Amino acid sequence: MSNHNQKLTTSWGAPVGDNQNSVTAGSRGPTLIQDVHLLEKLAHFNRERIPERVVHAKGAGAHGYFEVTNDLSKYTKADFLSEVGKRTPMFIRFSTVAGELGSADTVRDPRGFSVKFYTEEGNYDLVGNNTPVFFIRDAIKFPDFIHTQKRDPQTHLKNPTAVWDFWSLSPESLHQVTTLMSDRGIPATFRHMHGFGSHTFKWVNAEGEGVWVKYHFKTEQGVKNLDVNLAAKLAGENPDYHTQDLFNAIENGDFPAWKLCVQIMPLEDADTYRFDPFDVTKVWSQKDYPLIEVGRMVLNRNPENYFAEVEQATFSPGTLVPGIDVSPDKMLQGRLFAYHDAHRYRVGANHQMLPINRAKNEVNNYQRDGAMRFDNNGGGSVYYEPNSFGGPKETPENQQHSLPVTGVTGSVAYDHNDHYTQPGDLYRLLTEEERTRLVANIVDAMKPVEKEEIKLRQISHFYKADPEYGTRIAEGLGLKVPSQEVLS
Template identity: 85%
Template sequence: MTKDKKLTTSWGAPVGDNQNSITAGSRGPTLIQDVHLLEKLAHFNRERVPERVVHAKGAGAHGYFEVTNDVTKYTKAKFLSAVGKRTPLFVRFSTVAGENGSADSVRDPRGFAVKFYTEDGNYDLVGNNTPVFFIRDAIKFPDFIHTQKRHPQTHLKNPNAVWDFWSLSPESLHQVTILMSDRGIPATYRHMHGFGSHTFKWVNEDGDGVWIKYHFKTEQGIKNLTEEVGTRIAGENPDYHTEDLFNAIENGDFPAWKVYVQIMPLEDADSYRFDPFDVTKTWSQKDYPLVEVGRMVLDKNPENYFAEVEQATFSPGTLVPGIDVSPDKMLQGRLFAYADAHRYRVGANHNALPINRPKNEVNNYQRDGQMRFDHNGGGSTYYEPNSLNGPSESPEDKQAGFPVTGVAESVSYDHNDHYTQAGDLYRLLSKDERKRLVKNIVGAMEPVESEEIKLRQIGHFYKADPEYGTRIAEGLGLKVPAEVK
């Protein structure tokens, strides 16, 4: 029987024997001249890039976005320019705190990252399955994530750190309530909503702007797992969500989401009852109703997990003309942190990899760096400005400006009401949903060793809703601190 393809080394030479190392006789030591062996072992040692600091465990799929409503009066983004227009995309779903080998069905937010391959370059929307986040300033992010990771001595998860941080960061209460509710463990990646979470700015052809928030509404319906079922599945099939997404697409059951935005006039940002750039808060849909934009469909599985899912890189700073950022302090930090993480983890040329490479032509003066695997600009002009007809700027594509005022100093947000929205959410829950919420929180707080931490957190729950705090206190065998009543 003949073989169609010869096994080769990475430099293309045919391999004569892939079963036996070259040795000095049948029992002699292995010879260093066996360059095929050396290459295999050296490459094997380097097969794992560092895992993501957060969102390490995930699954991905290809698909498309189709515009279903005319939004050109709000944005000049070309991929949103006409009803019926389709744009290819890649999506990565993930858990946040766990390592690459952790279980899918744990209580954790889910990452919801979308890469649109538009004709004006890639556009990344890097969000979660929740509309808010735990903190609102990026300077607190490393500390927050440290609490979600392992204790440096015991190498175990540390509920003392988790609840100490949250109890000292009352802005986290809204997201904590969501996390500990039924929504904390989605049944699958297909049965959850997605959100851009941050406030962004859309700008139209005339330079007029609006503030917007993204909402992806699952067409499969919302389904969640109880704590008990999630724990059981984590033991039986830790890759449950990864497997479900792959099998659904493989079987032609393509998951889809309707995409909407909330739209706020620029001037409303100065008068709205919550700071619209505070990612720990939502905008009421009564004030700013959902406006339909399009539909996202996932219809193709990756051919290779590492090449596509693991090497996919997303950053909220990957923008296209017509979509700008806002003064959201958490977003401002992510503009640097995400792209920098990819430069460290995958390399300075990560955007040249097939999964990240834009569909349109790339023209710039960036050269060299590790793993530069294209023609590296050849002999073309490598600086700018130049008089040699090299790529030049297009003033019409500048980001729209906005006025800024104030003193340069370290300041907090002006609005510090961290309890109203969390309390409203609690009161929206049904009787059974509240019961499960309280049970989940009590179970998560019981291992905390410090009574002071427990009482401090109980105070936050009580300020959101007296019943909320009282039931947590009773579940922990404590009393609500008198000073918060």
């Protein structure tokens, strides 16, 4: 018996606003890559006939809940944020970025901070890091960047020359490099670090009004970091130190918690703010856009089976729910495709059906077949849309919020290219002891670089951020700060 009131949903359970028309820039297009429903349909279809993560391979996870503590429904119609006291079950995966599945937890690396909220309107994934910025700001550079973090194809060893060559030729990386090389580059545990959505997203309220938003998870355990020598010792003695710590804390009833806050920017401010607010190598000043509390995340249950829950968990910033939308952030736009596609390759076309990934509400769509389809595959119900047989239908009220776009097609960079002010500000915020450790960490990391030209080019970036910063690193490497011609 068909249910004529069924809503058509994505594979993650969110309602579909329009299943007849792609999201385009105006009536003639071109089609926008942010149409995650289109990408999901096409990519799933490609795999209807029928390995370790490339990045973030080593990780640990836990279950918990998110509880709303502040009513922000004037900014978003997202159901799980709709009322104070509302609790939503969630799952989190922490990870390192560059190492393989058997690598050490205590290396200097960003930490992945990926949260899956099992809301009543489908799953919502916030796929972030423990840093508010990233190394690059356009997804087209991502495969090249990650190649530099992986193993040299000839020696099969990590390659500091490649790392610093890429960074020195990509000055937008300086803000994240400064963060990574600071004390926060090696957290004491997963519990003692903040988490960030990093990208700019859009919230939309019930009236259809939007704001730009950034997410900040503030650890209630306090920020603690590891001394480099202790971290190196632990990497040898207990390479699973962070995994063990998280499991034991929860097992012993010491449930870690984070306060979720957001920064909110009116849509029109994006055109006049002193940095491009969609550039993921930049932060918004909290003086301009102060943190507003949203709720609290508590981790209170360990996985029963690591493979089923942690290894097979799949996250994507394109796993969205009504009331939460994307921004023109070029890095985010690429991730909307790349993450879902990585999971279709790694776990399979039906990864959203696995218990750890499956939405808590009913999922209704016309995706069929594919490897490892383990439900009734839609049974004998109608398998295409539009149809005359009462199959699930789109709900126009759930269309993506519109975003005006203008311009001529082309490979165009961001308008704002100040890569030095914010890293310089970060350097000047550090205490003298923190600066000394930062400089020592960078000098140690750059010593193995084979070409002096790469070292000098990178020093010039540090110098442009802050003359003292560049000078101290040059001295540590036994080099002179490049001449003014190189610096200009």
